[in-house]
Amino acid sequence: MCSVDPDEIVEMTRATGGLDLSSGNVTCRKCNTEKAVVVLRMKDAYCRECFLSYFVHKFRSTIGKSKQIRLGDQILIATSGGVSSSALLHLVREGLDESSHKKLRFEPACLYIDESCLSDDSPDAGPEFVQQVCNRVLSRKFPCYVISLEHIMSSQPPVPTLYIEDGSAELSTSLELKEQLRKLLSSCKTDSAKQDLLEQLRRELLCQCAGALGYSKIFLADNATSLSVSILSNVALGRGSQLSDRVHFKARHKDIEIYRPMRELLQNEIHYYNDLHEISTVEAPSFKHKGSSIISCTEQFVMGLQKEFPATIPTIFRTGDKLVSTSTEMSKCSTPELNDHIDTDFSPIMLCVMCGLQLDTLQSESSAVQATIVSQRLSRIVAPTTKPEESVAEDTNCSYDTSSTSNIPPQEHSLDNVKSNNGCTVSSNGVGTNSCDCSQQTCCSSSKDKALLDANNSVPKDILDGYLCYGCRIIVRELEEVNRLPIKVRGSVAEQERRKHMREQIQDFLL
Ligand SMILES: [Zn+2]
Ligand SMILES: [Zn+2]
Known part of the structure; x- marks a missing residue:
């Protein structure tokens, strides 16, 4: 299945009409027997089995070839309840439950950072979404920790709460810290600075929580699409020298190692994976930028280009992958x-x-x-x-x-x-x-x-x-x-x- 690697797309050719599967007559290009249910790169049709084996292989090989994840490693998976992190949890659970020699052998737990305090629309909806996200994590049989983003403002080390199924574990919140965080973000004069600052705070809190819980490795659910946007936006934000820490498979944040096992997978592939497995996702409340920030403009630019030129994201992604700061x-x-x-x-x-x-x-x-x-x-x-x-x-x-x-x-x-x-x-x-x-x-x-x-x-x-x-x-x-x-x-x-x-x-x- 490696033959469908995005690396093979080298020319920025304009897309000329996607393949239509609605007739039901298209067969899989891999096995040539089964009915195709998924179209990748506008014209490559795959059946369910071939697509899933391609998808899982990409995920496993990203972890396997790095040789960084070892037997018994304790790994904290950052989850948001979104498309990519929901797929990541499913992939990890499937990998752990497998009986073959390819079985994943680390010990995961999940952490959800509640950002509802930043939402203008539903600032009080935090507990409801915490329940939704955490119950999904528990349904995959992983322990789930929760913390509110405002704890980044505290002078004390963060103490994430272990979520229990009936929701009885009260999420520790602080009105004073919430107010401090809101004031900090509102003192940013531009949306770009606000979004970038939020990104740094989130990452810092995540690493502090990992340290507090005794984890030295973190999994992020960043995918190839989001990383391609990150590559361009980080350069525009003056973070070009940090690209390797922000987009490569492995990065280090002080004593914590950060891994991105979903980095080879495109967003639309993840959507297909979730649909085929009927994985539901949650869009939890968070900061929604209202104006134009560098990150949102970059995202619009990349996604717009990707529609017309399917090689856009693989090209940006592969180029960014090679960039290392001296x-x-x-x-x-x-x-x-x-x-x-x-x-x-x-x-x-x-x-x-x-x-x-x-x-x-x-x-x-x-x-x-x-x-x-x-x-x-x-x-x-x-x-x-x-x-x-x-x-x-x-x-x-x-x-x-x-x-x-x-x-x-x-x-x-x-x-x-x-x-x-x-x-x-x-x-x-x-x-x-x-x-x-x-x-x-x-x-x-x-x-x-x-x-x-x-x-x-x-x-x-x-x-x-x-x-x-x-x-x-x-x-x-x-x-x-x-x-x-x-x-x-x-x-x-x-x-x-x-x-x-x-x-x-x-x-x-x-x-
Ligand atoms: Zn097939
Ligand atoms: Zn800095």
Whole structure:
């Protein structure tokens, strides 16, 4: 069945009318005997048995060829009750129950993150949907844990609730945390930032829950279609260097390994699989973006193109699969002065405090990200009256020109002064929380020490920036209030800053 691999589609040819099965006379192209019930790639017809064996083979081979999942591994399956995760649960159950040598041999449990607190339409419908999703999980004989998304705002480690069939296990919710989460998302100025932020929060909570439950491996139900959209949207969101962590079969989030066993399967194939097995799905309430975000526009673009050119998704998917960032090695920064706010001596691999992925901002001077950073700083120094939005727009098109720095007074080359300017510009426009209202650069450089973190773990925007990857910096740039971010994010910045200052203080005494 490998002969129907999407790899074989290499030409972007326009679709010319799909095969119609309504006459009932079309036979399966694989066995040539049975009546076809499924059409793939517009013209390839398969009978039920041939399609299901192709589908299951794709799923099993994705897990098998990686050789990462071992006998007795405990795996937490993230489920949403949707099309892809419902199919994943069915596939795993079938695999575990099989008697042949191909039987799956790991020990799964499921986790459902209730996002009803974000829904404008049905914010109180959470318990009802929790029951629906969890009962489906229990019907597959998997233990099911539940947690509400608002717990990402808590300072305590999350404690997922084990769901029991009669629904007696009360889902722990907190009105205060809900309100904090809503305020955080509503302080995002754009839908793109909001969706991206939500994605990071969800992923972080999932990994925190896995850690709390003692699981070190997670299965996600991302499929080839959703991953193709992710590939393009992540690049557009400034997360191109993180593609391997976001779309490859295996990714690492701190101590947790994330796997995507459905990644070879297309969305329409999953729909066919669910239909043939009569698997019902639930569309649980969550955040519904009302405007146009980068992710929704990318999705419309890819799906529209896919209708006319069936090779679109396989082409994007296979191309994205080959893209690997070289930033891991390049983070041994060749220009430490550009990143002197980062304590690289203490942490050889710096992780973004928000998304948990490796920092991609510790790049060499000639990198695109440093060009953008330098350009942003220069825009603010040379034209302090320029509105932030304008400077950002210019920045993205601006190339790094070292000669342009020659017009800047020598003292303004220092990072502290540049950071001070950032703080003042932000503050004077009423954006952000940096309390410094001064116009003197020297004031702000001293505020770096005093404003580090108070009892509430409030973090100045410019200091927070230093601990964020490029994609997360864009989110923070779109936030009206950075101190609405989860307390754990701010706490992590606080801890790293304290260690950095401690090191500076004892530096002369170190051998
Ligand atoms: Zn057949
Ligand atoms: Zn990040």
